[in-house]
Amino acid sequence: MVAVTIWNEFRHEREEQAAEVAYPDGIHEAIADALTDEYDVQTATLDDPHHGLTADVLEDTDVLLWWGHEAHDEVSDVVADRVHRHVLEGMGFIPLHSSHYAKPFTRLMGTSCSLQYREDGGTERLWVVDPGHPIADGLNEVIELPETEMYGEPFDVPEPDRQVFISWFEGGEVFRSGCCYRRGNGRIFYFRPGHETYPIYNNAAVRRVLRNAVEWASPTEGAPRTFGERS
Amino acid sequence: MVAVTIWNEFRHEREEQAAEVAYPDGIHEAIADALTDEYDVQTATLDDPHHGLTADVLEDTDVLLWWGHEAHDEVSDVVADRVHRHVLEGMGFIPLHSSHYAKPFTRLMGTSCSLQYREDGGTERLWVVDPGHPIADGLNEVIELPETEMYGEPFDVPEPDRQVFISWFEGGEVFRSGCCYRRGNGRIFYFRPGHETYPIYNNAAVRRVLRNAVEWASPTEGAPRTFGERS
Amino acid sequence: MVAVTIWNEFRHEREEQAAEVAYPDGIHEAIADALTDEYDVQTATLDDPHHGLTADVLEDTDVLLWWGHEAHDEVSDVVADRVHRHVLEGMGFIPLHSSHYAKPFTRLMGTSCSLQYREDGGTERLWVVDPGHPIADGLNEVIELPETEMYGEPFDVPEPDRQVFISWFEGGEVFRSGCCYRRGNGRIFYFRPGHETYPIYNNAAVRRVLRNAVEWASPTEGAPRTFGERS
Amino acid sequence: MVAVTIWNEFRHEREEQAAEVAYPDGIHEAIADALTDEYDVQTATLDDPHHGLTADVLEDTDVLLWWGHEAHDEVSDVVADRVHRHVLEGMGFIPLHSSHYAKPFTRLMGTSCSLQYREDGGTERLWVVDPGHPIADGLNEVIELPETEMYGEPFDVPEPDRQVFISWFEGGEVFRSGCCYRRGNGRIFYFRPGHETYPIYNNAAVRRVLRNAVEWASPTEGAPRTFGERS
Numbered sequence: 001m002v003a004v005t006i007w008n009e010f011r012h013e014r015e016e017q018a019a020e021v022a023y024p025d026g027i028h029e030a031i032a033d034a035l036t037d038e039y040d041v042q043t044a045t046l047d048d049p050h051h052g053l054t055a056d057v058l059e060d061t062d063v064l065l066w067w068g069h070e071a072h073d074e075v076s077d078v079v080a081d082r083v084h085r086h087v088l089e090g091m092g093f094i095p096l097h098s099s100h101y102a103k104p105f106t107r108l109m110g111t112s113c114s115l116q117y118r119e120d121g122g123t124e125r126l127w128v129v130d131p132g133h134p135i136a137d138g139l140n141e142v143i144e145l146p147e148t149e150m151y152g153e154p155f156d157v158p159e160p161d162r163q164v165f166i167s168w169f170e171g172g173e174v175f176r177s178g179c180c181y182r183r184g185n186g187r188i189f190y191f192r193p194g195h196e197t198y199p200i201y202n203n204a205a206v207r208r209v210l211r212n213a214v215e216w217a218s219p220t221e222g223a224p225r226t227f228g229e230r231s
Numbered sequence: 232m233v234a235v236t237i238w239n240e241f242r243h244e245r246e247e248q249a250a251e252v253a254y255p256d257g258i259h260e261a262i263a264d265a266l267t268d269e270y271d272v273q274t275a276t277l278d279d280p281h282h283g284l285t286a287d288v289l290e291d292t293d294v295l296l297w298w299g300h301e302a303h304d305e306v307s308d309v310v311a312d313r314v315h316r317h318v319l320e321g322m323g324f325i326p327l328h329s330s331h332y333a334k335p336f337t338r339l340m341g342t343s344c345s346l347q348y349r350e351d352g353g354t355e356r357l358w359v360v361d362p363g364h365p366i367a368d369g370l371n372e373v374i375e376l377p378e379t380e381m382y383g384e385p386f387d388v389p390e391p392d393r394q395v396f397i398s399w400f401e402g403g404e405v406f407r408s409g410c411c412y413r414r415g416n417g418r419i420f421y422f423r424p425g426h427e428t429y430p431i432y433n434n435a436a437v438r439r440v441l442r443n444a445v446e447w448a449s450p451t452e453g454a455p456r457t458f459g460e461r462s
Numbered sequence: 463m464v465a466v467t468i469w470n471e472f473r474h475e476r477e478e479q480a481a482e483v484a485y486p487d488g489i490h491e492a493i494a495d496a497l498t499d500e501y502d503v504q505t506a507t508l509d510d511p512h513h514g515l516t517a518d519v520l521e522d523t524d525v526l527l528w529w530g531h532e533a534h535d536e537v538s539d540v541v542a543d544r545v546h547r548h549v550l551e552g553m554g555f556i557p558l559h560s561s562h563y564a565k566p567f568t569r570l571m572g573t574s575c576s577l578q579y580r581e582d583g584g585t586e587r588l589w590v591v592d593p594g595h596p597i598a599d600g601l602n603e604v605i606e607l608p609e610t611e612m613y614g615e616p617f618d619v620p621e622p623d624r625q626v627f628i629s630w631f632e633g634g635e636v637f638r639s640g641c642c643y644r645r646g647n648g649r650i651f652y653f654r655p656g657h658e659t660y661p662i663y664n665n666a667a668v669r670r671v672l673r674n675a676v677e678w679a680s681p682t683e684g685a686p687r688t689f690g691e692r693s
Numbered sequence: 694m695v696a697v698t699i700w701n702e703f704r705h706e707r708e709e710q711a712a713e714v715a716y717p718d719g720i721h722e723a724i725a726d727a728l729t730d731e732y733d734v735q736t737a738t739l740d741d742p743h744h745g746l747t748a749d750v751l752e753d754t755d756v757l758l759w760w761g762h763e764a765h766d767e768v769s770d771v772v773a774d775r776v777h778r779h780v781l782e783g784m785g786f787i788p789l790h791s792s793h794y795a796k797p798f799t800r801l802m803g804t805s806c807s808l809q810y811r812e813d814g815g816t817e818r819l820w821v822v823d824p825g826h827p828i829a830d831g832l833n834e835v836i837e838l839p840e841t842e843m844y845g846e847p848f849d850v851p852e853p854d855r856q857v858f859i860s861w862f863e864g865g866e867v868f869r870s871g872c873c874y875r876r877g878n879g880r881i882f883y884f885r886p887g888h889e890t891y892p893i894y895n896n897a898a899v900r901r902v903l904r905n906a907v908e909w910a911s912p913t914e915g916a917p918r919t920f921g922e923r924s
Contacts, residue, residue: 088804088805088849090594108803110800110803111876111877112920115920116919117923118923127404128384128385128685129407130385131647131684131685132646132647132682137684139685140685140686153358154359154918154919156918158876159361159392161624162644163390166397168400168405172356174358174398174405176360176397181851182594184804220594220595220596220599221599221600222593222596223599223603224593225849226603227847227849229811230810230845230866319573319618340572342646343646343689347690347692348690349693362878363875363912363918364913364915368913370916371916372916372917381692385687389620393854412620413620413855414620415618416824450825451827451830453824453827453829453830454824454831454832454833455834456618456824457578460579461578461579461580462580589845589846589847590846591848591867592847603847615820616821616834617822623852625852625856628846628869629867630862630866630867634818636820636822638822638859
């Protein structure tokens with residue numbers, strides 16, 4: 001059974017009423033609820049010792065989901081480096097929404113990961129542009145989310161290996177909302193939807209995407225990665 | 232000076248009043264007008280002998296622009312093969328709008344090149360998603376076109392080498408509107424805007440894109456392409 | 463259980479003694495032997511009616527392996543088109559060795575698929591350059607084949623989505639020997655090793671690659687691919 | 694005229710006799726000699742104040758070449774970050790040989806950039822696998838270097854946007870020796886050849902590659918890169 005760790009900053013939900021209403025047990029628990037029937041799920045948060053991401057936890061993690069927003073800088077470099085290294089060694093990594101600025105993601109991308117945004121509560125439509133991709137399994141041609149924060153291009157990331165979703169926003173913008181990457185042995189899927197006060201992780205199609213992404217990002221056996229001097 | 236050939240089906244403009252109004256001299260002449268100051272431009276049309284694309288013409292062409300719509304099937308296989316071969320040998324190729332179904336393009340892509348469409352005259356906004364690309368030189372962050380035919384995803388093409396534009400449509404769809412490919416030695420840029428009755432090739436930003444694309448698609452010297460038995 | 467069809471030209475083995483010695487039952491049976499424990503395998507050959515690739519056979523095929531060499535032109539356009547269409551709709555496709563010139567492969571690639579070659583029986587070493595790829599599962603860092611036909615660059619194919627193997631040849635050349643592509647919904651893996659008189663498909667590591675590639679190329683459920691006019 | 698800055702660690706040439714013999718004025722001067730006729734060239738070294746890479750110097754640099762080996766760690770994070778930022782804003786970047794481990798390169802790639810090596814003085818042959826690429830302009834199909842340090846796969850970098858060269862080594866290995874990337878607005882070309890004691894930067898074909906790479910990596914005008922809150 002694939003071992004999943006869901007990491008959440010878990011600040012908004014304890015500090016802002018709207019966030020607490022949307023996610024009374026925290027975003028991590030809403031995501032856990034979407035994954036727990038199929039995967040072996042544990043959670044970790046910023047304020048846990050070592051942010052809950054000790055060497056042992058990561059050693060036992062096949063796929064790590066990540067939600068952060070206001071406290072990216074409080075993630076220690078030690079933990080960010082550890083996550084980074086585990087991804088290169090094969091751990092799947094799924095940064096969500098505002099985690100485009102999470103330390104492990106920007107280190108893996110090597111770019112600023114900047115974008116445009118507007119908190120206007122408008123409609124988002126995520127179009128499947130790669131209908132043969134396993135992350136699109138079982139979806140319709142479009143996912144409609146009635147109330148979202150807008151993210152707009154340019155999105156300063158490397159050209160994705162595969163683009164699964166492109167978002168349309170009511171206010172007139174577009175965004176590359178589902179981006180697949182490989183770095184080292186690790187599979188990375190950036191997925192845009194999610195917000196601390198709009199309960200997007202309760203949406204059935206979004207939850208299906210999360211399950212598909214975990215499946216896709218799980219490590220495979222591979223061949224040896226031997227580096228250094230060769231005799 | 233880069234030698235440009237603009238190929239146009241040139242049927243709508245002689246058969247439909249709205250198209251004649253939009254492009255009284257044909258779409259090819261409107262495009263020629265955008266390019267003629269900087270490039271050595273000639274035109275060719277479907278009803279010319281050999282569709283105007285003889286071996287000599289292609290031999291002297293650095294970059295070929297292509298507009299077709301209702302008569303893709305009337306392009307002879309001989310000419311389609313000739314264009315295909317010249318692209319692999321280094322000629323730039325810029326299929327426009329409904330030319331996603333043009334024979335040379337589908338042969339180069341190897342896919343169906345199908346898409347969704349709706350002729351509703353709605354607004355299109357082309358977002359620059361790769362602001363460092365030479366095809367984006369001198370543009371603003373978005374090109375707005377007030378009246379267009381919608382093209383929607385999925386667009387059945389290979390994952391582009393680089394995505395320069397993504398379109399937003401008023402009716403709720405998105406489309407990968409500017410796609411760069413290399414096939415053999417040839418550079419290919421599919422550019423979505425254009426329609427027989429909306430005078431889109433008179434738009435200043437669209438004309439800038441066409442000029443940039445010609446510059447980008449021009450052949451470079453390269454190294455030998457030697458195939459076959461090796462001693 | 464994944465349904466595999468192995469297509470073989472099956473001429474060399476009936477016409478040349480060296481080929482008959484290497485593959486007494488035909489190349490297709492040697493490949494079938496590598497796959498039959500894990501997959502539901504059937505075979506088809508050029509001289510079967512409709513080359514053994516009727517609409518029904520392809521409808522029931524998840525992954526098609528293909529070996530052709532001297533008779534590419536005898537494959538009918540009807541069958542080549544049918545294979546092409548099935549790949550775009552999701553069937554996996556694994557062209558082997560000299561099948562770089564097979565009609566379905568060149569149609570899918572859109573390039574000449576030309577290369578250099580020399581039949582010198584020298585050593586080939588296939589290096590795993592993407593050790594995290596599922597096609598590399600369970601391999602060592604290099605596969606050594608003692609007697610092979612050399613294939614050399616340039617190989618006129620589109621830039622692969624992922625490069626799994628690069629070959630080193632004793633005579634001084636290199637070749638991109640394992641290339642992954644997606645076209646439409648279909649996964650394509652070109653794999654270089656194989657020859658009619660060197661019994662390469664009996665090599666254990668090569669057989670492991672074939673099994674891995676079938677697994678990787680199997681279709682996934684995906685999302686709808688709807689094309690055409692949109693209301 | 695393109696403004697080029699050549700950065701060299703410049704330690705080996707002052708510390709080891711063999712390096713001093715190969716490059717009496719330093720590697721940077723040998724490279725400068727290859728570029729100075731066509732570009733506006735300046736040099737900088739590790740032991741200059743701020744490693745010679747002040748904000749002003751980088752502001753005036755279109756393309757930065759980089760050679761480091763034994764003292765990657767002595768490059769300050771401030772300077773590494775500055776270089777990184779300038780690349781994302783459009784400066785071309787050409788890390789050479791052992792600079793696969795240079796701080797700005799590993800930050801841009803997001804991977805370990807590890808590889809295998811053996812200092813055996815064997816022959817290397819760089820095959821042009823993308824003969825239509827401008828970095829291959831004017832080359833033959835292969836560059837032969839008689840005495841080199843071997844670099845072998847796996848090379849832990851993201852899949853290159855374009856692969857221009859693949860190396861064959863006498864000892865039996867292969868390596869992706871010329872890798873093109875775009876990060877932000879910047880063009881990056883990793884080029885393997887070079888060593889402190891083998892005078893590889895005096896080779897005419899290698900010098901041609903360096904000139905071509907500078908041309909290719911030069912910034913273009915582009916479109917605005919606007920990030921942040923959108924009204």
